[in-house]
Amino acid sequence: MTAPLRIAIAGLGTVGGGVAHLLLARGDELSERAGRGLELIAVSARKRMKPRTADVSALAWFDNPVALASCGADVIVELIGGEEGPARALVEASLRGGKHVVTANKALLAYHGAELAALAEAHNVALKFEAAAAGGIPIVKALRESLIAYGIDAVRGILNGTCNYILTEMEATGRTFDAVLAEAQRLGFAEADPALDIGGGDTAHKLALLSSLAFGVVPDLDRIKTEGIARITPEDIGFAREFGFRIKLLGIARRTANGIDQRVQPAMVRAGTPLADVEGAFNAIVADAGAAGPFFFEGRGAGEAPTASAVIADLVDVARGANGPAMGRPAAKLKTLSGMPPARVSAFYLRFEVLDVPGVLAEIAGRLAESLVSIESMIQRGRAPGEPVSIVMITHECSETHVARALKVIAASDKVLAAPCMIPMEAG
């Protein structure tokens, strides 16, 4: 039997503690699957004397996580987080030193994925990140190893549980975004600083990785048009329901005639389709695998056990000698995207808050027609006399550039009271 795989963990928070606990408590079962022992030899965390589920007192302790790179481990598990600082320093030093790396750090890979993949290849070691994309869902492995025969046409996913929880709650209770966010923070379902989640940044990090795996492109956040959920109102959610849709924050990467389109944005997804039905903090991904058809994956995207589960799977892969290229293809073959990202062609949901005066609908319809945007259906909801009125439309398929141009003109009208809302319709 091969010698045990020696493991060091940097970061003993929820996930790191869970991984340490699994290695200590289920080591025999995991070793049977790995074909060799899995031996946790060293850890690093901010506070040494904190109560933890896993008893790490017998392990080598490092105050400086970067020192783990030379602690004698075969593989370093990086669970510090952040795209720079000690996480980056540790991962680079580990790969340079010929150590395998397993990480859950989506930001690090979204910013530096191609360089780090190249570094791993140069030193003939693995760089694995199943936990970085959708928690316990094995989507990284599926895109890297399983859905490869016919290529991928599109990946669409609900990749941030906090956003999906907030949208689900808003729909269930009719409350505003601010109210639901405040409650989610109180309950610990949202971070004290929620900007990365609700602004779409976290989804963009994950999408950059899925897109790289699916399309062989360099992860590049600058190529991902990113928009969060803060502007979604209970009215939009209500109108969506009337039209038979639900609003979800999607990360989408798809192959188009004009290049790879990557975006994070709230989208209208038809009720009853797989992504529309994803509730609460769950994550889910649809991968359109060419002739092999769509595949749908759903599961827990965050939290101790789902994330630790993904880290353990990567460790067992490393133990078995699976150290192919991080993105499924040689790093040197990853394509750098350039030029303008393609404009989206789809149907759009539009909402206008207008004065209830004659001619307002004619003006909006006229501006849209001038921009070649035609309307498929419309709801106008009357309120008390003199109060603003919501006009809601769903367009036929058209270019987002055309819609945006029309909305800019419409927004300038003195009959229009607020910036128009525009949400694309997406397949679910």
Added chain:
Amino acid sequence: MTAPLRIAIAGLGTVGGGVAHLLLARGDELSERAGRGLELIAVSARKRMKPRTADVSALAWFDNPVALASCGADVIVELIGGEEGPARALVEASLRGGKHVVTANKALLAYHGAELAALAEAHNVALKFEAAAAGGIPIVKALRESLIAYGIDAVRGILNGTCNYILTEMEATGRTFDAVLAEAQRLGFAEADPALDIGGGDTAHKLALLSSLAFGVVPDLDRIKTEGIARITPEDIGFAREFGFRIKLLGIARRTANGIDQRVQPAMVRAGTPLADVEGAFNAIVADAGAAGPFFFEGRGAGEAPTASAVIADLVDVARGANGPAMGRPAAKLKTLSGMPPARVSAFYLRFEVLDVPGVLAEIAGRLAESLVSIESMIQRGRAPGEPVSIVMITHECSETHVARALKVIAASDKVLAAPCMIPMEAG
């Protein structure tokens, strides 16, 4: 770069032709992922001179598939089918000769999986079968490599597209099983001899493999209680809908206090849950991965592209040197199940066709009560006077043994006109 992986394919039907075509048409892309060339060198099929998408005229041809085992290939792709005969002979000869094997043959592995896994290990070669379980869905890899950290509590799946298509059509049109089956055969969605599909046998083959991967048990069809869908009536489907359920043919393997419970049977699944919403010929699996929670996978379970996609994924795995044990653990560690399989405890749907005479409901209710079966809800549907009446009940959770005992007594009553129908309620 490592030498190319030399591949031979036995069986050039829909799937084999698709695999050959992919290897010839997308060889560069796949080689990039495999880290080495993928070279199709030999094929065997029943008819040499048949028109095929893939031009195999330049390849070595073998009339006898078993001869492929010594044709100089590194890996043999077995797409002949059947648990005995040339398929078994070829796989055994290949493994004995130190060749890797990739197969889509669920029957072969359901009957001989443990022996073949041991043979592969003894000769240090891979035995891979992603295509055998749910077509293109990477559930074999997920259970073998990804969802391993916390163990699996249960696997529940829709594993036969023909059955799911028939049940979906019966529900959509109100037609009988026989009528929908005949149409499915006319349209080519069901085999001329559909017994293996509609009788649940095909689902049992696949379940035996998933159960082995999930629980480390020897695949054993004798331990799988198997029942098909031929007895499902439009009435049952209609009543299911009234109660908020849909009827699906599920393969279920779960860990219970009394051992591993494995069964294939029509089940009532609550509408709106993932498995209940699977339509038409799609396959889907829920894997309850302990603390990591439930994971849901859905996709095409049969047909050229989905199945060829799974075969290609296995070939690339083999090319990369992934030749761990077939069932994810050493074959010698697979447990042989013994003793009585545990009886199922769940709620049950019961339907009785009875004479519309006084006392019949009292008699049925009394017999159920004697067997400790209590009723949660009931529908009695009146018909024309003198015609038989349907009494439909959903029980509280109880042992299937108790229900079966009561039904046996009830069936003997002269007021009861047909064998009572009993369908368990399952989580979706």
